[in-house]
Amino acid sequence: MxxxxxxxxxxxxxxxxxxxxxxxxxxxxxxxxxxxxxxxxxxxxxxxxxxxxxxxxxxxxxxxxxxxxxxxxxxxxxxxxxxxxxxxxxxxxxxxxxxxxxxxxxxxxxxxxxxxxxxxxxxxxxxxxxxxxxxxxxxxLPLSPLCRDDCPGLCSECGVRLADAGPDHHHDAADPRWAALQGITDLRERKQEG
Known part of the structure; x- marks a missing residue:
């Protein structure tokens, strides 16, 4: 025992x-x-x-x-x-x-x-x-440490560092809901040209 x-x-x-x-x-x-x-x-x-x-x-x-x-x-x-x-x-x-x-x-x-x-x-x-x-x-310790307080992060589209990309960095992203209409405008432009 x-x-x-x-x-x-x-x-x-x-x-x-x-x-x-x-x-x-x-x-x-x-x-x-x-x-x-x-x-x-x-x-x-x-x-x-x-x-x-x-x-x-x-x-x-x-x-x-x-x-x-x-x-x-x-x-x-x-x-x-x-x-x-x-x-x-x-x-x-x-x-x-x-x-x-x-x-x-x-x-x-x-x-x-x-x-x-x-x-x-x-x-x-x-x-x-x-x-x-x-x-x-x-x-x-910070749970989300930053390299500097105003760090802009990464571009959500291409992943480039926004601090290196410059202020003119952007992407022309079409809303997928309007993608079907893109074909109509392309067709109209071809008719006007031809």
Missing amino acids: PHESRIPLSRLDPNAPLVLDTRALSRQPGSSREQTLNVPAPENFGVEMVGVPEGAELELDLRFESVLEGVLVTGTAWVPLEGECARCLDPIASTFEADFQELFVYPDTRSGGNADDDELRLEDDLIDLEPVLRDAVLLA
Whole structure:
């Protein structure tokens, strides 16, 4: 019969780039430290049309503060973005800045023992910053990125970039409902000529 009080073995990998050690920060509320990190981007770090290339360097400015319930992490991430314009499909490359703040609760406090599933906990004084960073960046990314605000997009008839085509680009498209009448006007013109 299984034992009901078993603790799940979900341990964090201390060698993972976004798993950070908080032992240097005392548990005394009010103590703090700052840290700047350059870490590689995890995989699948983006939305459909724009994202951070896997392994690209992320720059993080972090502040760790010890509070009564746990460790409050406040930070700013600068991430390189690559993707394509939603209107003209040209490649886009830029840098994006995302701010975040998250409380990691101590497992041995009353709050940590009764923490909700969505609350993040410290495990052996380690925190996993990846879910926090992923939420901060992905929720702020545009779903329809543009190469520039006034991008005219592509021509719906021929697919040429309207920015390159010029203002005189147009197509004489006949309404298919009038196509049968086109033959009548051609017949009249031939009668007048002959």
